[in-house]
Structure formats: C-alpha cells, structure tokens
Amino acid sequence: MNSTLQGLLTLTHFIQEVHNQQQVWRSHPESQLIRGFVEVEVCRFSNSKAEKKSVLAAFKKTVAEFNSEFEDDSQKDAHEFLSCVLDKLRSLSVDLQSAAGDMGISYTCPVNAHITFQMLSTRTCQGCGMQSMREEDYMNLSLDLVPGGTVSQCLQEYLKESQLEYRCECDAEESTQQMSFLTLPNVLILQLKRFRFTESFNLEKVDSPILLSRELMVKPASSITKQTMTRYSLVSIVSHLGSTAHSGHYICDGAHREQKPGDMTDRWLMYNDKDVSETTGASVCYLRQQTAYMLFYEKQNS
Incomplete structure (x- = not known):
C-alpha cells in the first residue's frame, strides 16, 4: 500500500x-x-x-x-x-x-x-477481410516481458498483431487482432507481468531483466489521428523484491519533485516503508531491471 x-x-x-x-x-x-x-x-x-x-x-x-x-x-x-x-x-x-x-x-x-485512456481493438478476418473495431477505456496496460528487451519492446509486443480463433460470417475461422492507442494519457502506467502460472497452475515469480527506459515514445493509431510521437518520462517505479510470488516486499523509487525550475540534478528517493533514502534515476533503472513491477510515466510538454 x-x-x-x-x-x-x-x-x-x-x-x-x-x-x-x-x-x-x-x-x-x-x-x-x-x-x-x-x-x-x-x-x-x-x-x-x-x-x-x-x-x-x-x-x-x-x-x-x-x-x-x-x-x-x-x-x-x-x-x-x-x-x-x-x-x-x-x-x-x-x-x-x-x-x-x-x-x-x-x-x-x-x-x-x-x-484514463482509450484503446482500439481491431479484429480482421483472414478469409473475407472484414474488420470489427471496439473502443475500451484503460487505466494501465499489463505487458508480457521480453527478456533482455526494453520497456518499449514490451509495449510493442503488446501492440503487435496476433492470431485469433474466431468464426466469421464467411465461415473462415482465423482472424487477427491488434491493439492501438486511440488516445494518450498524461500519465501512462505500465505493469510488467512478473507473476505467471506454470503448466501445473502454480504461480511463479519471473525475474527476467528488462532495460528500464527513462524516456518512452508512444504513437496513437495512425488511421485515427495524424498526431506524431508523444514523449513520456519515467517518474516512479514500484518493485517487488523477493524470489517467489507468495512472499517478498514492495518498494517504490520516485523522482524528487521539489527541485527548482532548471535544476538538472538526477535526484530520486527510495521509499522502503518507513525508510527513505536518496538515490538517482540512473541508479534505479540499473538496480530494478529484474524487480520493476509497475512503471509510472508522465507525458512531457512538447
């Protein structure tokens, strides 16, 4: 909490x-x-x-x-x-x-x-090419891990076209589905899926390293808007420390927000329950590659 x-x-x-x-x-x-x-x-x-x-x-x-x-x-x-x-x-x-x-x-x-932001889900029949679109509200995205990859690669994997079993009116049984951003929020919250079920339905912790990006470039659906790439900056990370899914400890690292305008120092704070200590964003991104669980990005002013 x-x-x-x-x-x-x-x-x-x-x-x-x-x-x-x-x-x-x-x-x-x-x-x-x-x-x-x-x-x-x-x-x-x-x-x-x-x-x-x-x-x-x-x-x-x-x-x-x-x-x-x-x-x-x-x-x-x-x-x-x-x-x-x-x-x-x-x-x-x-x-x-x-x-x-x-x-x-x-x-x-x-x-x-x-x-809150809106995502567009587009289903395309591989037989007749008919498309079905659905808009839905989201407050965060849950991303599969791309071991050794970046946050951007995890996001691209989420947005990638995937195969879907769906029986169309034309009787074709294969379709594709693709997610895209319809709108972009001021705050983009990403969850990295560090917990998964094994084939025997046991919940396990995944400690695959992810390169944590200080900046993230995101583009909405090109067919809906002509808006160019939007830049986001990482402002806090919630990490799960522990080797199993049933034990461990959560900590938060967050950008220190009391700097004067123009202050370029990379000051962050680590919140570990009652203990608070100074750190840097560079150090946090290096240390939390295997433990980062939730990432909070703020949209940068253009």
Whole structure:
C-alpha cells in the first residue's frame, strides 16, 4: 500500500487536479477516499509515526469498504491495490459532477483527466477481410516481458498483431487482432507481468531483466489521428523484491519533485516503508531491471 501510494504521489499534475477539485469533494459524504488520499499526502511531511499509522489505517479501511479483498493484513498485490483505488476514485465522478452542478461549478475527475485512456481493438478476418473495431477505456496496460528487451519492446509486443480463433460470417475461422492507442494519457502506467502460472497452475515469480527506459515514445493509431510521437518520462517505479510470488516486499523509487525550475540534478528517493533514502534515476533503472513491477510515466510538454 505504501509503495503504491508513493508512486501515485509522484504524479504532479494528477495530484494538482485532486487539489483543484477540493471545493467539490471536501464536503461530499461519499468522497472519503479522496479526503483520505490527500491526508496521506499531507502526513508524509509529519514527524509523528502515530499520525502516519492512523492515516494509513483509515485509508486502508476505506479501500476495504470498496473491496473486501483488502480487509485483512495478509500480503496483497500492488497492482490490484492500485487498480482498486483508481476504480473507486473514478466511480465517484458521476455523483461529484452532480454535486458540482448543484453548486454552480464543474467537476473534473483526476483519474479520467490524467490517467484514463482509450484503446482500439481491431479484429480482421483472414478469409473475407472484414474488420470489427471496439473502443475500451484503460487505466494501465499489463505487458508480457521480453527478456533482455526494453520497456518499449514490451509495449510493442503488446501492440503487435496476433492470431485469433474466431468464426466469421464467411465461415473462415482465423482472424487477427491488434491493439492501438486511440488516445494518450498524461500519465501512462505500465505493469510488467512478473507473476505467471506454470503448466501445473502454480504461480511463479519471473525475474527476467528488462532495460528500464527513462524516456518512452508512444504513437496513437495512425488511421485515427495524424498526431506524431508523444514523449513520456519515467517518474516512479514500484518493485517487488523477493524470489517467489507468495512472499517478498514492495518498494517504490520516485523522482524528487521539489527541485527548482532548471535544476538538472538526477535526484530520486527510495521509499522502503518507513525508510527513505536518496538515490538517482540512473541508479534505479540499473538496480530494478529484474524487480520493476509497475512503471509510472508522465507525458512531457512538447
């Protein structure tokens, strides 16, 4: 929970959007998750261990009310926790938009504005060539590992055309399917699939190294828009340390966001529960090649 929240707290524009909507959510009874998230952000700078424990416990309780999976204290998956938190924040948008309308103002959902994006799935029959397209909302992508490859190669593998068994109206039984970006988010969250089931259905940890890219170039579907490549910068990494899928420890490395404009120093912080230490982005990308689990990229201003 700590590592996932630290990852989210490095997202400058997402956090700013949360604060921008304060007039709407601060008094709405259903917005305890947003209020709890802001309390977590504020108490990071407190020296009181008791205060931090209380705030985190309250946040966990709120998340558990939305998803009972997080009620107990056994080990959970960081990606599932992230998805749960973002789903809940997003689900509040309808009520908060209505509340904002009653106040004569508008509400912008921070998740929809900065993290949610649309993917286009195109299925093509190999017999008659008929295409079927489907648009779908995503908040992150889960990528298969390309051992020894880069993050960009893992993403390209996800976007690559694949074979699909599908019976078309023309009676052909083979089709292809391809995913492409319809829109691009301000924050692109990528999960690297470090856990997989064996043939005997045992869950195992995959420690194949991936070259972690400080920058990532992404292009939306060329048939939909003429937009050129968009550049993303890596701002935080959640890593799973441990040799098995049933044990281990999550940590977060995040870019230090309190630098002055024009400061080119490569300052990052490593969050390991209560211990925080200084590091660099270059060091993090080298050390986390076999353990990186979730990558948070922010869109660069053109």
